[in-house]
Amino acid sequence: MSEALKPTLHPAAVSAKVMAITSGKGGVGKTFVAANLAAALTRRGQRVLVLDADLGLANLDVVLNLHPKVTLHDVFTGKATVDQAIVKAPGGFSVLLAGSGMVEYSRLTPEVRDEFVRVLKGLLPRFDVVLLDTGAGISDVVLFAISLAGEVLIVATPEPTSLTDAYAAIKVLSMQQKRRHVRMIINQTVRPGDGRAITGQLQQVLDRFVSTDTGRPVRLIHLGDIPADPSVRDAVMRRQLLSLNNPNSPAALAIAQLANKIDETVLTPNGS
Ligand SMILES: Nc1ncnc2c1ncn2[C@@H]1O[C@H](COP(=O)(O)OP(=O)(O)OP(=O)(O)O)[C@@H](O)[C@H]1O
Ligand SMILES: [Mg+2]
Numbered sequence: 001m002s003e004a005l006k007p008t009l010h011p012a013a014v015s016a017k018v019m020a021i022t023s024g025k026g027g028v029g030k031t032f033v034a035a036n037l038a039a040a041l042t043r044r045g046q047r048v049l050v051l052d053a054d055l056g057l058a059n060l061d062v063v064l065n066l067h068p069k070v071t072l073h074d075v076f077t078g079k080a081t082v083d084q085a086i087v088k089a090p091g092g093f094s095v096l097l098a099g100s101g102m103v104e105y106s107r108l109t110p111e112v113r114d115e116f117v118r119v120l121k122g123l124l125p126r127f128d129v130v131l132l133d134t135g136a137g138i139s140d141v142v143l144f145a146i147s148l149a150g151e152v153l154i155v156a157t158p159e160p161t162s163l164t165d166a167y168a169a170i171k172v173l174s175m176q177q178k179r180r181h182v183r184m185i186i187n188q189t190v191r192p193g194d195g196r197a198i199t200g201q202l203q204q205v206l207d208r209f210v211s212t213d214t215g216r217p218v219r220l221i222h223l224g225d226i227p228a229d230p231s232v233r234d235a236v237m238r239r240q241l242l243s244l245n246n247p248n249s250p251a252a253l254a255i256a257q258l259a260n261k262i263d264e265t266v267l268t269p270n271g272s
Contacts, residue, residue, distance in 0.1 A: 020149035024165025039091030040259035071099025174218035195225035
């Protein structure tokens with residue numbers, strides 16, 4: 001990776017209200033969490049924007065059954081304004097979809113990075129929280145999207161492959177982006193307490209094997225668990241939001257709890 005493209009925290013864009021939802025392994029539930037967390041935070045009175053930071057591959061449009069005519073791609077190519085590209089999702093929150101043309105930007109040039117930052121900065125005053133639905137792994141695009149966020153939420157499942165990939169991603173975030181903490185969401189758990197135990201085990205491995213400049217290891221904050229729940233797949237198949245259509249299902253209730261916690265500990269920690 002060239003020096004110019006090395007992901008670093010972008011001081012101009014970073015804000016606690018920009019949260020990247022990411023994972024080591026793909027298919028663990030990032031988009032499901034992003035969409036339903038957005039609905040739950042909206043219900044709590046937050047103004048929420050979800051941005052497809054996977055450059056068209058997040059499938060937010062599929063999950064939310066949205067068919068926008070204008071996308072971020074049109075904004076980048078000067079064909080539309082960002083306001084024209086923002087759509088309202090069924091949960092009442094706003095969504096900015098990348099559009100299939102954005103995949104062309106999977107090679108990040110400094111111009112594309114600047115444009116991304118410009119768009120994001122322009123949106124910040126209008127929202128209380130911006131969720132970035134990123135791709136999985138540690139590609140340039142993923143690390144760049146995460147570098148814009150003040151908070152990182154890592155989604156992992158209890159599967160060993162998901163955990164080793166989460167470990168690898170956290171290691172990179174700690175060493176390259178100097179993250180002091182990341183927040184963990186363990187999705188598709190089977191027993192209560194699984195997620196906390198898994199987060200504890202991951203922390204132990206990080207403490208042993210990942211040293212940082214400061215000598216202080218990255219701290220994992222366990223945000224919560226979402227149980228494996230057949231109603232999630234049903235909602236995805238019907239292209240409906242679980243939090244809206246089945247709010248009392250175990251997974252929707254868990255997401256509502258996550259939203260409470262994020263609201264209380266990250267967005268309004270002093271109750272302001
Ligand atoms: N708590 C859960 N219980 C049952 N199934 C789940 C749960 N969470 C996610 N799933 C299943 O996992 C599938 C993949 O979820 P999703 O598309 O959100 O993953 P992703 O991490 O965004 O994938 P990608 O890396 O491809 O972007 C969902 O369609 C759903 O069927
Ligand atoms: Mg996704």
